Amino acid sequence: MARRIPPLNPLRVFEVVARTENLTSAASELNVTQSAVSRQIAVLETYLGIELFRRERHGVTLTRAGRAFAEKVIPAFELIAEATETLVKDSSQGALRVRTYTTFAAKWLIPRLDEFRKRYPNIEVRITNAVPDVDFDRDPVDVAIQFGDGQWPRAQSDLLFYDEIEPVCSPQYLEQYGADARHPEALLKHRLLISHYRRVDWHDWLTATGYANAGKSAEEMAFSTSVLTWQAAINGLGMAIGQNALLTHEFASGQLVRPFQRPVRGNKAYYLLRPKLQRESRKVALFRDWLLATAASVT
Numbered sequence: 102m103a104r105r106i107p108p109l110n111p112l113r114v115f116e117v118v119a120r121t122e123n124l125t126s127a128a129s130e131l132n133v134t135q136s137a138v139s140r141q142i143a144v145l146e147t148y149l150g151i152e153l154f155r156r157e158r159h160g161v162t163l164t165r166a167g168r169a170f171a172e173k174v175i176p177a178f179e180l181i182a183e184a185t186e187t188l189v190k191d192s193s194q195g196a197l198r199v200r201t202y203t204t205f206a207a208k209w210l211i212p213r214l215d216e217f218r219k220r221y222p223n224i225e226v227r228i229t230n231a232v233p234d235v236d237f238d239r240d241p242v243d244v245a246i247q248f249g250d251g252q253w254p255r256a257q258s259d260l261l262f263y264d265e266i267e268p269v270c271s272p273q274y275l276e277q278y279g280a281d282a283r284h285p286e287a288l289l290k291h292r293l294l295i296s297h298y299r300r301v302d303w304h305d306w307l308t309a310t311g312y313a314n315a316g317k318s319a320e321e322m323a324f325s326t327s328v329l330t331w332q333a334a335i336n337g338l339g340m341a342i343g344q345n346a347l348l349t350h351e352f353a354s355g356q357l358v359r360p361f362q363r364p365v366r367g368n369k370a371y372y373l374l375r376p377k378l379q380r381e382s383r384k385v386a387l388f389r390d391w392l393l394a395t396a397a398s399v400t
Contacts, residue, residue: 111145114138115153116178119171124161196225197384201246202298203230204327205371208347210246213399217391224384232298237376243385245374246392256374259389261396262346263370266302269343269357270334277337279360288360289315292339295323296330302342309365331357346371349399371396 106112117127118138128135146153153167163171201210206228214226235245237256251258270288279288289312293303300323307313322339324330331348334341335356343357345364351357373392375385 107145107148111141111148112174113178114141115145116171116174118142118154118161119163119167120175122160122162196227197244197388198227198229198242199244199246199388200229200231200235200240200242202232202248204344204347205246205248206230207328208350212350213395216395217388220391221384221387224387226388235374243375243382244388246371247374248369248371250369251372253372253374255377257377258372258374259393261371261373261392264367265345265364266306266342266367267345267359267364268306268340268361269331269348269351269359270340271337272355272358274334274337274340275358275360286312286315288340290319292320292322294330294333294339294341295321296327296341297323297325299327299330299342299344305367306342306365310361310363346399 114127114131117130118124121127121130124135124138128138131138142154151166151170152164153170154161155164199210210228217224217226229242231240234247234249234253235242235256237245245256246261247253248264251260268288275288278291289307295303307315320339322333324333327344327347330341331343331351333339334343335351340360343351343359345352345359348357352359373389375381375389
């Protein structure tokens with residue numbers, strides 16, 4: 102059988118009146134008129150078929166049945182209030198928990214994070230790394246930065262920047278294998294470095310630029326992450342596909358160069374994800390505003 106639960110609004114009014122034993126105080130706490138409180142009590146008594154309060158000249162007092170009912174109802178509302186406070190506190194206080202990929206964290210977010218910490222020194226940022234799409238119901242994080250098409254059904258997404266790829270190598274590698282600048286495709290006949298999670302990047306770039314046949318005979322060397330792939334390129338092991346937005350330091354320092362100067366922009370991008378149905382805390386709002394402004398200024 103279904104549990105019998107009285108209408109919740111009159112029940113809430115009863116809890117306040119029973120706890121304060123004063124209609125005026127109850128009306129003030131509930132931010133309604135005293136007559137509205139009386140009407141809600143009458144609705145509950147009609148539903149239960151029991152008188153809960155005695156109306157007296159100087160106010161109301163609980164009947165014996167009303168007092169027995171209140172002894173159960175008041176603690177129940179206290180538990181609800183406690184559970185609500187805990188839930189809201191867990192999501193609004195404590196460290197800001199950010200989930201993203203190792204490569205994005207190492208090459209883009211962490212180098213810029215000191216600016217956020219200087220601006221908001223009281224907000225601790227904790228970064229965790231994972232490849233699968235975030236599930237805010239399962240994963241204990243506040244926000245996530247992910248790569249995709251912007252379509253995540255259970256999340257709000259803000260575009261950070263689109264993916265832009267092209268081959269990169271060390272200056273020494275370019276000097277050794279690409280001496281003839283009129284024919285840069287000669288570089289494609291040597292070793293191509295492949296990142297596991299971005300293994301289609303070479304195909305996409307070669308196809309988009311018309312060099313599909315030039316790279317067919319090249320040796321390939323695979324790595325588990327883009328960070329390792331780019332480090333191999335810096336060390337002269339071959340030529341890798343770079344994500345330009347994540348390699349600004351390597352370009353500025355001269356560790357990597359772009360021999361073709363032909364970036365290809367894909368349809369996917371990096372997005373900031375937040376739960377769709379959750380009150381946004383101050384720490385999340387501040388981080389979102391900073392991240393969007395930073396992304397706009399460097400891309």
